[in-house]
Amino acid sequence: QYARVSYDSRPDLLLQLMVKEWQMELPRLLISVHGGLQNFELHPKLKQVFSKGLIKAALTTGAWIFTGGVNTGVVNHVGNALKEHASRSSHKICTIGIAPWGVIENRGDLVGQDSHVVSPYQTLSNPLSKLNLLNSLHSHFILVDDGTVGKYGAEAQLRRELEKHIATVACRAGMGQGVPVVGLVAEGGPNVIVTVLEYLLEEPPVPVVVCEGTGRAADILAFLHKNTDDTGELCDGLHDEIVGTIKKTFNFSHGQAMHLLQTLLECMRRKELITVFHTGSEDHSDVDLAILTALLKGTNFSSADQLNLALAWDRVDIAKNHVFVYGQHWMVRLEWARWRRPMLDALVMDRVDFVKLLIENGVSMHKFLTITRLEELYNTSDHHQMSNLRILLHRFSHLPPDYKITLIDVGLVIEFLMGGAFRSMYTRKRFRLLYHNLYGQHRASVDNTRQRKQKMSTASGVGVTLDGSDPECSCFAYPFNELLAWAVLMKRQRMAMFFWQHGEESLAKALVACKLYRSLAGEAKQSREDELKWKRLWCARVKFGQLALDLLDQSFRQDERMAMKLLTYELRNWSNFTCLKLAVSSRHRPFVAHTCTQMLLADMWMGRLNMRKNSWFKVILSILMPPSILMLEYKSKAEMSHIPQSEELHQMGQEEREHRAAATRDIPMQRCLSRRVFLRLLSFAIRILLLRTVGNGSAADGGESGHKEEEGIWIRPSGLSLSRRIYEFYHAPIVKFWFNTLAYIGFLMLFTYVVLVKLQQLPSVQEWFVILYLFMSAIERVREIFMSEPGKFGQKIKVWLDGYWNINDSLGILLFFVAVALRSQSHLLIEAKIVYSLDVIFWYVRLLDVFAVNQNVGPYIMMIGKMMWQQCMLMIIMAIVLLSFGVARQAILFKEADPSWYLARNIVFQPYWMIFGEVYAPEIDNNTDDEYPPCTTGAFITPFLQAVYLFVQYIIMVNLLIAFFNNIYLEAKNISDKLWKFHRYHFTMYYHQKPILPPPLILLSYLSLFASQL
Structure with missing residues (x-):
């Protein structure tokens, strides 16, 4: 894009043209390149450094580059840098060439009738012409016309005025200052030296970067910069040498050389505004660093404004080396109101390195x-x-x-x-x-x-x-917790990772981020957003999940018990969730399947019971024979330190300790000893009875305690009282599980009996037990809903219904009481019996939940559930094929059928059984004789339709369904162990929170709970 303008055009109108018509964004930096008009060669290394640094400075800062526009001299090198960048990146750099109209070759091609002209421009030069071509790699051109032809200089004044105007416009850095301007000098003649002096004398002055080694004016400026003192005075003995160099370089007379030397010395009086760049410099390794450093060094910006500039340029290296030169003392020099804005801008612009730098230099997030x-x-x-x-x-x-x-x-x-x-x-x-x-x-x-x-x-x-x-x-x-949530919701993965590394509760933050990213990825997938966005969110979820797993593993290696306590610690800032609960909520299966988590769940499942083998037998025997509780081993208080205790259990332990202290003071020693001897003898006798029942092989599993039994000595390792032993036994989740299972099996046997025998007018004892069992079960479900964690009742219902077995129980209980209502009417006993028969299905299916506790059977039950859920789409396809054949068959064979609901049944009845191999061969093509009625018209079509149907349904669809199930089986088999360990948490916590007694005895637990509240 280009514009032909007059030499006296207003700069504000030109800027308006560039911003509004050309849709150029205001720059954060303006780099004005000056140099020679004649072509010159650069050393390959210097050429590479110059090109790379100029492009990097423009890209990182969002800068505009001003040049002379014509394809000669320094502009040619700028064009080569732009060409190399264009071959590697699609990001376009705003490069504006400001050239005199009268020196442009083929300028007639650029003349048009309208204000908007699209012209093909010939870039082949005429070797005999003294005019120059425009550099085609620039993005925009401003062509200045003063009526002259073949003369330079018309553009110089307009270029300076435009630069001054842009410098007064507030840039996007948000610091209240104008756009900073810097001059870049490469090679050049005497006019470049005059331009440098004009830059230095401006108010405010414009810093200049001189590229040493490019030749002529740039090398002379660099030499004088090194050989003058701080006041700009030339070192002794160099005056004649400099004059000779000027005369030789520019073919000047002695008088002209002396005058130019005075101009150079005038520049050196402000040498702090001049930055010399040369390859191999330790201070300025790249041109971009020299440009940005010159700006900070050569302007009167405050520390906060310099930081805002570095932030706008996204150059943390500049801020670290040139702004934070005082370390954390920088914060002392800066007022509160000045440093909070850079931090806010760094967060908004997603500049992680700047946020890190500000925190390292004393910015407090707690205050911010x-x-x-x-x-x-x-x-x-x-x-x-x-x-x-x-x-x-x-x-x-x-x-x-x-x-x-x-x-x-x-x-x-x-x-x-x-x-x-x-x-x-x-x-x-x-x-x-x-x-x-x-x-x-x-x-x-x-x-x-x-x-x-x-x-x-x-x-x-x-x-x-x-x-x-x-x-x-x-x-x-906890500011880093809040900022982590903000970064995740704004989908800023690097920022989220940074905030995870700071602050407290690293494990909890990783799990929260894992859950949030999982949900965001699910939302992105459901809304059919860009697949790359969904994958990016999912990768972030995997990354934070791995961080949580690594952190847990490291903690477990250092201290097992502390790692388990870390899993059960309630996090006040995260809704009083525990890390374990957060991991389950985010469905982090490897985390839940970790050895640390499984050891914790195993200890919670066993409660205070200390048993490893044949635990099911010992528990069932102790339930059926309560005196057996005395022979069971219990864990010590130290062994239970990592397991969370209820308030009731903690209070009970406190009362027991007080009671023991009082008993030690008041009860005579002989009475204490006699009671201990009696309890030990009683428990020893029960042990002997149990060992004979189990066998010698099981007795050998007792480990160290087994050796003590062989010696005839039994020592109570935990030192628990009789009442505490009974309490700990019945409160163990494994005991609750078997207690409820035995009661459930008894209920199911009685319900089966009720269903199979004839219903009497009045309920039998067995039926009354079933009614009482399910009535108390219904009350227990209501208690579970009200005792769940969500605050709102609607949310409680929603969370409770997330479990499949809760839905199954609800339907079973509802259907059962419908049957009870029907059987209360003497003339509806048959209907009640039918509803009873349907309801018992729900309770037999409920047995699968009991087997899910087993590590060998549980994964298969989960596979069945997954197969049932994922087969829906295939079932829809099979139903379409079935209906297409069933409707056509019914319509052909029974053309005069009357309206009836049996028609719907007949459509799917025989085609459905054909899927399982029943083809109804006698009915396929029955001949007309005395035994069969005459064939209807078109009946011969049905055998053909049936053949096609059986091929598609029986051979293709059924085998596809089998392959589909096989694939699900193989997938689930590979993760079956992790899957079962993950679901182990649910049934452990379920029985951990469940009352001691099963229905219908659960009523006693309710009365006990009610009495304790009083």
Whole structure:
């Protein structure tokens, strides 16, 4: 794109043309390249460094490059750099050539009738012509016309005025200063030296970078820069040498050389604004570094403005080496209001390295992150990231386009993505109260917030602290947790990884990020977004999941018990979830299948019972013969230190210790000893009885305790009292499981009896037991719903219905009481019997959940469930094939059928059984005789249709279904161990929270619970 303008055009109109008509974004930096008009050669290494550095400076800073535009001299080298960049990248650099109209070859091709001209421009030069071609690798041209032909200089004044005007326009760095301008000199003649002096005398001055080794003016400037003192005075003995060099280089007379030397010395009086670049320099290894360093060194920007420049350029190396030169003392020199803006900009622009640099140099996230600033982060992020968050918010309510997202809205999104019973801190009542106190119904200003500070109480319970010296009042106790959630929701993976590395609760943060990314990936897949975006989110989920697994493994290697405690520690900032619960929520199977997690689940499953082999036999025997409880071994208090205890158990232990202390003081020693001897003899006798029952082989599994038994000595390792032993036995999840299983088998046997025998007018004893069992089971399901973690009743129902067996139980109980209602009517006993018969199916299927506890059988049950779920699509295809044949067959064979519901049955009846091999051969082609009725018209078509149907359905679809199931089996078989270990958590926690007694005796547990609350 180009524009032909007059030499006296207004610079503001030219900038308006560039920004509005050419759609160019305002630059963060303006690099003005000056040099010779004649072609010159560069050393290959210097040429490579010059090209690479210039392009890097433009790319990293979003700069514009001003050149002379014509394809000679230094512009030719700039064009070569642009050409090399264009071959490697599609990113276009804004390079504007400002050239005089009168020196352009083939300029007639650029003349058009309208304001918008598309002209083919001939780039082949005429060797006999003194005019020059435009460099075609520039993105834009401004062609300055002053009416002359073949003369340079018309563009110089307009170029300087345009540069000055751009320098006064506020750039996108957000620092309130104009666009910084820097001059870049390569080679050049005397006019370049004059231009450098003009740059240095500007107000504010323009820093200049001189490329040493490019020749002529650049080398003379570099030599003088090295050989003058700080005041610009030339070193002794060099005056004549410099004059001679000038005369030889530019073919000047002595007087001209002296005049140019004075110009050079005038430049050296401001030598701090000149930066000399040469290859091999330790200070400036690249041209881009020299350019940016010159800007920081040659301008009067404050430290905060320099940091904003480095931030806008995305050059953390510049900030580290030239802004933070005082280390953490930089924070002392900078006011609070000045350093929080760079941090906010670094977060918004996703500059992870800058955030890290600011934190390393003393920026406190605890002071920085307030409710106001966190909301600003959610509302000033990238437009595409904001739209994703708004899409999630639309699930809750319709939002206007200009709606400003609040933290309460963010809390709703986090709860939706986390799922289950998770409650975000932002949606809790205490935080809402704090939020409305701070902002009111209309998001009050900071001044109004100061007036409300006196009304607020402490907010430490919601992870927010109040500080009267902070004008924004509130800071977060765990800022890196909040910023991690922000980074994940904004889909900034590098930033999320950085915040995971800082702050507390690293394991919990990794699991939360894993869950959030999993949910975001699922949402992206359902909304059919870009597949690359979905894969990127899923990869982030895998990465954080692996971090959590590695962290758990490292902790487990260092201290096993502390690692187990880490899994069960309640996280106040994450809805009182534990790390184990977060891992299950994110479906992190390798984490749950880890040795540490499985050891914890095994210990929780056994409770305080210390048994390894034949545990099922010992537990069942102890349930059926309660005195056997005395011979069981129990873990010590140290062995149970990593398992979370209920408040009731903790209080019971405290009372027991007090009782023992009192008993030791009050009871005579002989009485204590006699009771101990009696208990030991009783337990020893029961042990002998049990060992004879189990056999010698099982007795050998006792380990160390077995050797003690052979010696005739039994020592109670845990020192538990009789009441505590009974309590610990019946509260162990394994005991609850077998107790409930035995009761369930008894219920199922009685229900089977009720279904099989004739129903009497009045319920029998067996039927009353079944009714009582299911009635108490229904009450237990209601208790589970009300005792679940979600706060809202609707959410409790939703979470409870997520379990398949809960749905199965609900349908079974509902159907059963429908049957009970029917059997209360004497004339509906048959109907009640039928409903009973259908209902018993649900309770026999429920037995599969009992077998899921077994490590060998459990994976197969999970495979069956997966097969049933994933076969739906194939079943739909098979149903379409079946209906297509069934309807055609029914219509041909029975042309005069009357309307009836039997028609629907007949359509699918025989075709369905044909799938399993029943082809009804006698009916395929029956001849007309005395035994069969006459054939209907067109009946001969049905055998052909049946042959096609059986080929498609029986051979193709059935075999496809078998192959599909086989594939599912192989996939599940490979992960069957991890799958079972993952589901082990669910039934361990289920029986851990379940009352001791099974239905119908569970009523006693309810009465005990009610009495304890009183």
